[in-house]
Amino acid sequence: MKNVLITGSTKGIGLAIKNELELSGYRVFGSGRSELNQDSYLCADLSDTNNAILLYEKAKQHLGNIDILINNAGEFLYSPIENINKDITQKLINLNFTTPCLLCSYVAKDMKKNNFGRIINIGSISGVVGEAYASIYSATKAGLGGLTKSLALELAQYNITVNQINPGWVETNLTNNALDKEEKEQTLDIIPQKRFIEPIEVAKLCKYLVSEDAKGLTGQNINLCAGLSCGA
Numbered sequence: 001m002k003n004v005l006i007t008g009s010t011k012g013i014g015l016a017i018k019n020e021l022e023l024s025g026y027r028v029f030g031s032g033r034s035e036l037n038q039d040s041y042l043c044a045d046l047s048d049t050n051n052a053i054l055l056y057e058k059a060k061q062h063l064g065n066i067d068i069l070i071n072n073a074g075e076f077l078y079s080p081i082e083n084i085n086k087d088i089t090q091k092l093i094n095l096n097f098t099t100p101c102l103l104c105s106y107v108a109k110d111m112k113k114n115n116f117g118r119i120i121n122i123g124s125i126s127g128v129v130g131e132a133y134a135s136i137y138s139a140t141k142a143g144l145g146g147l148t149k150s151l152a153l154e155l156a157q158y159n160i161t162v163n164q165i166n167p168g169w170v171e172t173n174l175t176n177n178a179l180d181k182e183e184k185e186q187t188l189d190i191i192p193q194k195r196f197i198e199p200i201e202v203a204k205l206c207k208y209l210v211s212e213d214a215k216g217l218t219g220q221n222i223n224l225c226a227g228l229s230c231g232a
């Protein structure tokens with residue numbers, strides 16, 4: 001059975017993906033900032049890019065080999081552009097973009113040797129259509145989209161697929177912290193399906209993307225957003 005490294009596995013979308021893959025027999029190594037006493041987990045702040053190599057090494061030590069990488073950990077930043085500064089911007093870029101790039105770089109070497117690999121980046125619909133007052137967040141996720149397509153081309157001949165899932169609003173802590181009750185109702189109103197995506201829906205799509213059935217699917221940005229990307 002295949003081995004998985006997933007970032008941000010302690011809650012929300014990442015936890016749902018971890019649970020779904022474990023139920024299907026995958027061996028999963030997770031990460032987050034929460035203190036968990038588990039061998040298959042590393043507590044590390046990934047906005048410090050030095051921790052990317054540490055995570056890769058710990059996961060490889062535990063799993064033996066990493067067949068599948070899921071770059072899921074990420075944070076949202078809601079702010080008018082006038083209020084951002086260098087530190088806030090750099091920290092978000094580090095977590096949402098640079099650490100995923102580094103992890104791709106580390107695992108690609110092994111995956112090429114094994115002539116097999118699956119990489120999934122969790123982007124956002126905000127990186128596809130843009131989101132006012134979330135410009136830095138949207139830019140980090142749009143950057144991941146470019147990374148996904150380019151890496152898919154670079155790694156295609158090695159039986160390595162690279163895809164991105166761009167969720168719309170998902171019912172998680174991130175959403176509950178970003179929106180108060182009234183804003184949640186206003187947001188629901190503009191979503192064509194009038195509902196939030198559930199974390200398990202992202203997890204089931206991941207399960208498909210890492211499967212043998214999805215071997216021809218690479219370089220794709222898949223918008224799992226209840227219709228939000230289609231326009232009003």
Ligand SMILES: NC(=O)c1ccc[n+]([C@@H]2O[C@H](COP(=O)([O-])OP(=O)(O)OC[C@H]3O[C@@H](n4cnc5c(N)ncnc54)[C@H](OP(=O)(O)O)[C@@H]3O)[C@@H](O)[C@H]2O)c1
Pocket residue numbers: 007008009010011012013014031032033034044045046047072073074075076095122123124125166167168169170171172173174175
């Ligand atoms: N929720 C949405 O509506 C939505 C929509 C589009 C895209 N997304 C994307 O989906 C991904 C997961 O989001 P979510 O909604 O599941 O968020 P969440 O419930 O807040 O969970 C975030 C996960 O990432 C980890 N994490 C956050 N900051 C970290 C850091 N600095 N270092 C290491 N780990 C960190 C958290 O670990 P700890 O809590 O243990 O620190 C947690 O496991 C993110 O990339 C997000 O941008 C979410």
